[in-house]
Amino acid sequence: MKVTMLLSFRKRVLDMRPSNEVLVPSILVTLGAFAMACLSSTYVYLIEQAVCRKHFMVKDPARINGAGLVDEESCKIPDIQAQVASINGIYMFLAFLPAFLFTGPYRQLAKVLGRKIVIFMNICGFVIDSCFFIAVCYCYTVFDIRWIYLAPFLWVFGGGTVIFQSLLYTYISESVDSKHLSGVLYKLRAVQLLANFFAMGLSAYLLRKNVWLQCFIGIGTLAVMMPITALLHDHVAPTKEKIPSYTFFDSDSEDSEDCETTTLLTDSPAPTTKQTSILITLSNPLLENMTHTITLFKQIIQSSPFCHTTMLTYFLLSFANAIDNIFAQWSSLTFSWILADVNAVNSLGTLVSFTVLLSLPILSSILKPQFDNCSSKVDFFMVKASVIAWGVGVLFMALAPTRKMLIAAVVVGNFGAGTYDALRGFVTGLLGGKEEIEQFYVGIGIMETVGGMLGTVAWSAVFREVVGMAQWVLRVPYGFCAVLMVSVLVCAVVLGRVGRRVTKTRR
Template sequence: MALQLGSPRESLEEDGALLTPTEPAFLPPHKPTKKPWVLLVVLIFIIVAVVDVGAYLAEPPLTRLFEENLCLKYYREQDPSVIDGDGSIPEQLCKVDVVQQRLATIFGWQDMFSAIPGILLAVPYGTWADKVGRKWIVTASLVGLDLAFVWVMIITYFNSLPLQLTWFSSAFTIIGGGPIVAMAIGVTMISDIVPPEKRTTVFLYLTACVLVAEMLAPIMAARLMESGNWLPLLLSLAIQLMGVVVALFIPETLHLRDLPEPKDSGDQVFELQPTPTTSHFSLRAQLRNFQDAVHFLRSDWTLSLVVLTFLANRLGRQCISLLVRYASKRYNWEIKKAAYLLSFRAATNLVAVTILIPLANFFLLKKLRFPAHWADLWIARGSIAFTTIAFFVMGIAAHPSLLIIGLLIYNMGTGYTAAMRSVSIHVVGGQSSPDIGKLMSTIAIAESIGAMIAGPLLSELFQVGIGLGGAWLGLPFLTSVVVFAFMTVVTNYIDVGDKEPSYVPVHDEDEEEIRTSALDHEELARHRDLP
């Protein structure tokens, strides 16, 4: 994955090992030790699985509580006789257009407000991650998410409070920057330690962890919802708090990457860092961050295209978040029944992520002998084409069986994010590049902007579709077809070149100290021999 000609960031991994001088004769041959990346990756996978189980466990009951809240307020005004003596109301009565449109509004604007901290804080937290370490930023992000969840639970518990107050939960994600920043830093931790030829596979298995959580959690939620909506929510909170505890025990990865010395050249190197004299979170610093982010992207046309695809790809993720409400409204299903679609999608997606896509990657690497970066790019291109077809099928799905077919096709496009993240790492010079943290922060900003736009947009399209009725309910998915068709064209214009960066192993600290001392001793002896 080479950079475009003229880029200020030539591939930093092509120089090989950092210590290249001839070894002294009295030292045994040096055998570089491998990075302890397997164990660390497993620990990161565990925390991702734990946190996502908690998040997906909360989604169906929270959706039902929101719907019930809006439904009760509607029928108190329109027809109080349908409300039971205990204040409950049959779920089937809540599928009326007005209630579903209000529900779409609540979730749509929540998506927008949740994206704002990621846009404003991705770069400062990315900079901090490069200075103080990754694990503390990830831990702070999880704490902020837990506080936001507690706020939503409090507002939902008191039925008299307007649900719009849940939008203020986004303020708590100022702590750590929110879910997109947490994922960006987590990916950076993996990028610090995983060899380039294994990155796409590791990212795919990271996706598999999320899918396992998504597969199990909705089934658990549906069963627990038979005993009430609050039991799965309380269990979800406990699990997410456990994720914070696990995060405290993850080793730091910042020191496990090798950073080559800057090259002595006239090229300008852009750094996404706030001005030294101001706070990371001041207005002046934020303006500087965005200015530097623009320079960072303008410095390389390929990098700009790659980051653009992440912005558009966020629309797809937001569209899938409509799945439960879409199926519930279109097929008149109960929410806990519609939640099983999430488990089905995750289970079949797991097969694609752990078997089909790795097989495709193996075929491209071993049989066709593509360089790793070209294999990644072709997986991304194929994935985005599958996603485009899937949204079209889901958008016209008048029958549940057609929706299921659309989900199966969608699963074939799951490899896009993992493959394109690997491509992006190559574009900035590989895993030893000092721009990795800046890259992930920039991608987080792009995804946050995408989420901020997609949330209200898809909500409005869903409301329009509800108002028009019939096949128009699939309007959000059909709109996504246009976006992803455009992305399909863009990915075919991305050219990552023919260079292949090398993997720079981390050496044992004691061994490195011996080598350095020996080299110093040899240098001193040479100076003594000089006249």
């Protein structure tokens, strides 16, 4: 019996190895997660130092050391923290703009140049964006900190994070059967979180020692990613690739054998395959790009219940998740931590998420017989369980009276780490075919971007207003977020019902 169990466990562990077709995009996604964590974990610190330096340059110049830095504990006063929240909120909002405006056009460009070239361009844009941000902060005698507002616009070259994620996840999804997709995504997210764990642990050390070395490591990781893109393989010649029609089954026709279909591109016919000038594709005016994105929104709203329920769920998740942008400041101010300590707490949460995601594929295989061996049902169960864990963690964070309780709340919340991947696996399993995946993921990416943009503005504005108030008022943003997670759970339940109708209709 024990031998059988050991052999079964060994088989499950071996099955966790990625195939060659998903290895290269997985490496790029993982390195991208490490670079992003390395760089983004310095941003609040650098902004806070800039505002703090400007404040004490007038009131007490002796507090500024030879490197132009100020003791972090001196910066935890309401006036400084309110300015930091405002500047960081505006910067994070602007960081979403390249993805919001250019996702559609760069997706079309990927069909002309090939995906791997667009991914290479995207990484170059990330390097340019990051280098400019770091240069503004390093050359503080030359630039005012608000020059960082220009940095996101430099990522117009490449289209922003959504294009990077959606194209790489498309590579992976095309190479994996939909029944096994959620398991692959769990493992991939687990590896990303392990990369985040190392990045945040490194940040917890380097923010105390040398923040510029941390920035250099982040940029160096991006440089390593560039030649790896050459290993990606475009399965179809880019100039001959047919742009798929984006079709969904209309779940309203529940009792009909011949179900109606609606498309995301409801107002225009499916594009035909033709040679497209690269110059024309690259030189589309900004107004046309905005119109393209707005049209996508209109088409999402007019599409099938399955489509817009999915998009609404991702929007609410991203809106709620945007509260992470204030976590460093909020926990630092509420519990009197320096930012290096906050990064240490984040690294612990990341380690918990890694463990959870690594366990989910095995847990899914154990639970599968209980759900009639249906992968879709298992994924949906994981979605609900993950959302509940995430919501409970956020609620505990709002109520935590001590540092230890906050750490426990962070741990509980990270048990919901599988939410996005379980939802992606559940939804992908209901699509009509692989040709729909790329466009569907782009739609999800746009909704995540909009949710992130609005969430960043909302949470930053609320936090800015409560800075300097009573301790219980400081906890209001996380109380609101806990309520929002209830809405996410409701949407997930509705999506499950719509999904069952889609499945029934297809039979």
